[in-house]
Amino acid sequence: MNPEDVEYEPVSVKAVLAEMKDxxxxxxxxxxxxxxxxxEDxxxxxxxxxxxxxxxxxxARMSLMMAARSPEDAEELAPVLGVVGAAEKIADAAGDIAKVVIEDIGLPDAIRAALPEAVETTIRCELTNSSPYSSQTLGEINMETETGVRVVxxxxxxxxxxxxxxxxxxxxGDVLLLRGRDDGLQTVYETATGSSYDPPEVEEPTIRDLERAVDSLxxxxxxxxxxxxxxxxxVLFDSEGVAEEVEELEAEVDALKSRFEAWTLRAAERVEDPVSLRGLVHIASATEVISDAALEIAEGVLHGIDAHPVVAAAVKESDEVIIRLRVAPESDLxxxxxxxxxxxxxxxxxxIAVRRQGRKEWVVSPGSRTRLNGGDxxxxxxxxxxAERLGELVGDEREFDE
Structure with missing residues (x-):
């Protein structure tokens, strides 16, 4: 279906918002x-x-317009429209990143040397008739538990x-999009297709300024x-503290983009074909848009505007859930x-974040060495x-409100 062919029909705004988030x-x-x-696939x-x-x-927009029957309704639903618009901006930015590949805009191998350390790889494969996965449910396969790979x-x-x-x-015949680490992906890919999966091999960058630009990106x-x-x-937890962290991250991304631009311009003097750096610039611009859109999602919380219940409900029902738990003092963690x-x-x-007990201090993007304390x-x-397994590990299986 093309967007221009869309006609109004009653839909669940909650379901649409959840699908947009996913x-x-x-x-x-x-x-x-x-x-x-x-x-390119x-x-x-x-x-x-x-x-x-x-x-x-x-x-989503048509349904929200139909739901607004008074000025009060419009005030309540305006932040929801903001979330819809932000999700659309994220999608457009992702499309711009993909076009770097499709339109062969130009991209140095240095970006491919850096990204494997930065992302959990997502690959594509087609399920064959002879695969043991064929005609099985994901629950029966138990793929994520067995291999660490998830069908996204x-x-x-x-x-x-x-x-x-x-x-x-x-x-x-299903085309599966798989996310995970290379060792697990090799196992799942071979089981699904009967062929081996070989991770890409790339050379490390030899130009220091280019390496710095890629690291910034x-x-x-x-x-x-x-x-x-x-x-x-x-939005889900109506947490101004978390929203302030989003604001800080957005500002840091802006600062990083300035550094990225400086390193890229310096690298251009030493690269044989400076045009090959165009793709990096496109990706950086699109990445900045994603952080700006994140801030738009959190802006209502920053301004003290209560999120419409439908947004929180949509986040709860989306594919990947976000939970908030307190570490019990007697727990394993x-x-x-x-x-x-x-x-x-x-x-x-x-x-993705830890708030220290009794303080407003947040540890954003904690790593393997981050130590947790009871009450965090x-x-x-x-x-x-x-989420259930993590709840058992921290000794708190309940989402809570403060």
Whole structure:
């Protein structure tokens, strides 16, 4: 369906917002993965999903307009329109990143040498008739637990399944988008296709200024993705503290872009073909847009405007959930590092922020060496099954309000 063919029909705004959130986050993953692998198939998938996002945002806007029957309704629904617009901007930015591959704008190998360390790889494969996965549900396969690899989306015929769950049946001919580490991806890819998966091999950059430019870009990407996660968390938990972190991240991305531009201009003097750096500039601009959109999502919380309940409900029902838990003093995680307890590998959840007990201090994007204390509050993102496992690990299985 083309966006111009969309006509009004009653839809669940909550369901549309949840799908927009899932699709926007998937688009970020796919766009950078298409750059990493110089993979036009992944890049084309980004553009297809971008068209789907256009349809979703039209459906959301029409439904919200129909729901506004008074000035009071309009005031309540205006922040929801802001979230819709921000998700659309993220999708457009992801499309711009994918076009770097499709239009062969120019990209040095240095970016592909850096990105494998910055992203959990997303790859594409087609399920064969002979695959053991064929006609099995994701729950029966138990792929994520066994391999650490997750099916983030399925392209079936001309339709997308953007939120597959344990009841989703895989069919021969399905195009699976898989996310995970290379060792797990090799196992799943071979089982799905009968062929081996070989990660891309690239050479490290030899120009120091170019390496610095790429490092700045990768950090921009990480911060922008984190800003999006925290923005939805700020809305879900109506947390001004988390929203302020989004604002700080957006400002840092702006500063990083200035540094990136300086290093890129210096590198251009030593690169044989300076035009090959155009792709880096395009990606940096699109990455900045993503961080700006994250701030738009959190702006209502920053200004003291209560989020409409439908937004929080949509975040709760989306594919990847965001949870907030308090570390119990007697739990396994109290006085331990995230690496000690292998939180990511054991639960599949990514801890995106930690707030220290009794303080407004936030640790954003904590690493394996980050030590947790009893009473600390953690915000994490992942699957519902992973959320339950993490709840058991921290000794608090409940989301809470403060």
């Amino acid at each position: 699709t926007a986050e998937l688009l970020i993953d796919l766009s950078y993965s298409s750059v990493l692998h110089a993979n 992944l890049a084309e998938a980004v553009l297809t999903l971008e068209e789907r996002m256009d349809i979703l945002q039209l459906q 989306a399925i392209f079936r015929g001309d339709e997308w399944v953007t939120n597959p769950n344990h009841e989703t049946v895989l069919r021969a 990768v950090l921009m990407k990480d911060m922008s993705e984190l800003a999006v996660d925290l923005a939805y968390g700020a 109290a006085d331990a590092t995230l690496g000690d307890r292998r939180v990511k590998s054991e639960t599949g959840m990514r801890v 509050v953690i915000i994490a993102k992942g699957t519902r099954a992973g």
